[in-house]
Amino acid sequence: MQLTSRWRTLLKLMLGGGILIYLIFSQQVMADMFSWFKKYDVHLSPAVRGKITFSGSPVANVKVFRELTYDKEYLDFTMTDEQGNFSFDEKNIRSRRPGSAFDTAKRQVLYLDHNDQRYVLWYYSTLNAAEAKTLTEKMQHLRCELTQPETTYELPNHEFPEHPHGVTGVCSLD
Amino acid sequence: MATLSPKLAVQLASAAYDIKAPGSSGIYYFGKSSPDIGKSFQFDLANGPIQGISGSILARLLNRSTGFAAVGKGKGQYEGDHVIAIRGTASLSDGITDAHIGLTGGDNNSLIHAGFNKTFQSMKPALESTLTPMLARSATGTVHCVGHSLGGALAHITADWVKRRYKNKVFLYTFGAPRVGLDGFAMKTSSNIDRIFRCTHAADPVPMVPLWPFVHAPYQGEEVLLAPGQGISFAAHKMAMEATPGYLNTANSNSWRSLQTRSANNHAAVRLKYENRHQASFSNYWAEKISSGLITLLKDAGYYTAVLAQAAIGTGLTFYDMLARTLEAVAKASTKLAEQTKGLLGHMLVFARQAVSTVAELSYKFIRWVFDVTLGALYRTAREAINSVM
Numbered sequence: 001m002q003l004t005s006r007w008r009t010l011l012k013l014m015l016g017g018g019i020l021i022y023l024i025f026s027q028q029v030m031a032d033m034f035s036w037f038k039k040y041d042v043h044l045s046p047a048v049r050g051k052i053t054f055s056g057s058p059v060a061n062v063k064v065f066r067e068l069t070y071d072k073e074y075l076d077f078t079m080t081d082e083q084g085n086f087s088f089d090e091k092n093i094r095s096r097r098p099g100s101a102f103d104t105a106k107r108q109v110l111y112l113d114h115n116d117q118r119y120v121l122w123y124y125s126t127l128n129a130a131e132a133k134t135l136t137e138k139m140q141h142l143r144c145e146l147t148q149p150e151t152t153y154e155l156p157n158h159e160f161p162e163h164p165h166g167v168t169g170v171c172s173l174d
Numbered sequence: 175m176a177t178l179s180p181k182l183a184v185q186l187a188s189a190a191y192d193i194k195a196p197g198s199s200g201i202y203y204f205g206k207s208s209p210d211i212g213k214s215f216q217f218d219l220a221n222g223p224i225q226g227i228s229g230s231i232l233a234r235l236l237n238r239s240t241g242f243a244a245v246g247k248g249k250g251q252y253e254g255d256h257v258i259a260i261r262g263t264a265s266l267s268d269g270i271t272d273a274h275i276g277l278t279g280g281d282n283n284s285l286i287h288a289g290f291n292k293t294f295q296s297m298k299p300a301l302e303s304t305l306t307p308m309l310a311r312s313a314t315g316t317v318h319c320v321g322h323s324l325g326g327a328l329a330h331i332t333a334d335w336v337k338r339r340y341k342n343k344v345f346l347y348t349f350g351a352p353r354v355g356l357d358g359f360a361m362k363t364s365s366n367i368d369r370i371f372r373c374t375h376a377a378d379p380v381p382m383v384p385l386w387p388f389v390h391a392p393y394q395g396e397e398v399l400l401a402p403g404q405g406i407s408f409a410a411h412k413m414a415m416e417a418t419p420g421y422l423n424t425a426n427s428n429s430w431r432s433l434q435t436r437s438a439n440n441h442a443a444v445r446l447k448y449e450n451r452h453q454a455s456f457s458n459y460w461a462e463k464i465s466s467g468l469i470t471l472l473k474d475a476g477y478y479t480a481v482l483a484q485a486a487i488g489t490g491l492t493f494y495d496m497l498a499r500t501l502e503a504v505a506k507a508s509t510k511l512a513e514q515t516k517g518l519l520g521h522m523l524v525f526a527r528q529a530v531s532t533v534a535e536l537s538y539k540f541i542r543w544v545f546d547v548t549l550g551a552l553y554r555t556a557r558e559a560i561n562s563v564m
Binding site for chain 1: 191192194197198201202207208262379380412414415416422
């Protein structure tokens with residue numbers, strides 16, 4: 001049983017070491033600590049407006065899904081009208097996560113199922129919680145022709161110019 | 175044989191956060207939101223990412239696995255190369271992995287962090303079945319292993335394993351990664367892995383844990399210090415562009431040569447003078463210095479090997495009990511060692527921001543108290559911090 005007792009002692013030793021350092025550091029980072037209790041705004045999606053066509057004809061009365069992920073999934077959907085138009089409202093949540101030491105990925109997916117096929121209209125992910133101006137503008141007028149191939153567009157990043165956005169989907173973002 | 179640029183490495187480490195789980199639609203891509211990645215590597219997630227089980231007890235009981243790694247094929251200047259991008263700590267269940275500290279024998283027969291090793295072992299079969307056919311066609315290509323935080327620790331274990339299993343050239347890039355194993359592991363992996371780029375921010379607390387006897391690789395080598403600074407702040411661990419400083423911002427460079435490096439102060443001899451204790455402050459610098467001071471004292475007194483051995487065989491005492499008893503014996507051995515012990519304890523009290531930093535006696539009881547006041551008061555704070563995110 002030497003192995004078991006050896007392992008237990010090591011466990012205690014390492015736990016002690018780890019706790020000590022965390023604890024020592026936590027005094028200094030008191031300000032950070034309390035920020036963990038605070039809630040922050042997380043911008044999940046701007047308002048969306050778009051039009052869906054198939055070979056130029058409007059795709060009417062089809063469900064368009066908006067799947068937003070930030071720790072949890074926030075899923076909603078809307079129906080296209082007779083002209084193929086659809087829209088979503090802006091979506092924001094409050095979360096403690098921006099105050100923590102660890103990054104949380106934020107993902108925006110717009111998709112629809114049409115004639116037994118799933119089409120990705122928009123796919124984007126980031127570690128930023130705040131809104132991105134370029135994307136807010138692009139999402140105001142999505143032109144989605146379902147016969148087009150899925151493409152990744154490189155878009156300028158207004159807030160962090162050195163990090164262009166990559167948005168993937170069938171909608172034209174040029 | 176090209177290395178990844180700092181910019182590409184950090185973007186890959188960041189993109190790995192997105193593969194934890196797909197949404198209900200089942201749609202997820204790797205790296206498409208950072209256009210640079212797509213220019214150099216191609217990822218196929220048709221079979222999903224490499225799954226792993228994080229070290230939390232709940233995750234293991236439920237056998238709950240999440241996406242941990244994605245393997246990409248190089249193109250352009252990286253033709254023939256592969257990249258393994260591994261995810262960091264993104265949820266509380268993963269966070270427990272970081273605090274779940276025990277030791278275990280790793281694949282290369284040296285002692286490593288048990289939690290990191292468990293997660294690595296849970297993803298190894300899938301990693302192997304993905305890599306084997308890919309590398310069979312490219313024995314000369316480099317395998318780049320990339321990760322942030324826990325992902326950096328896993329990338330380190332992965333890089334060592336890939337090198338021993340496949341013989342390809344292996345480069346490792348970590349951002350804000352904790353120490354993974356004891357000196358044996360650090361030494362073995364430093365010589366086994368072809369190049370190691372260990373990137374840190376001075377204020378990031380994660381590379382400071384776990385404490386000695388855990389040691390960083392490259393062993394007695396250099397780290398890439400992406401942001402200098404005073405103090406310690408949890409926010410300095412983040413990657414996000416909107417964080418300060420944010421690894422995505424500080425590593426946004428095309429060449430490693432342009433970045434600042436710092437020799438890892440792997441325990442140069444440090445003897446702390448009691449009268450200088452007020453110079454200490456709560457910082458990374460002094461954390462390292464005090465750690466080195468403790469090790470030097472134990473070495474000077476001839477107790478270093480004994481303390482390590484005792485820790486390994488187990489005495490039924492906690493580590494700090496054992497250490498306090500050892501320091502009491504050390505202080506009794508000579509006036510010089512007593513002064514050195516007093517200097518260490520004085521610096522610890524100032525570092526821990528005790529109002530009174532006078533060292534009146536060098537009894538077991540007092541030494542134990544120096545450890546206790548620090549541990550006791552701080553334990554509550556950490557618990558509150560953990561509870562606040564539940």
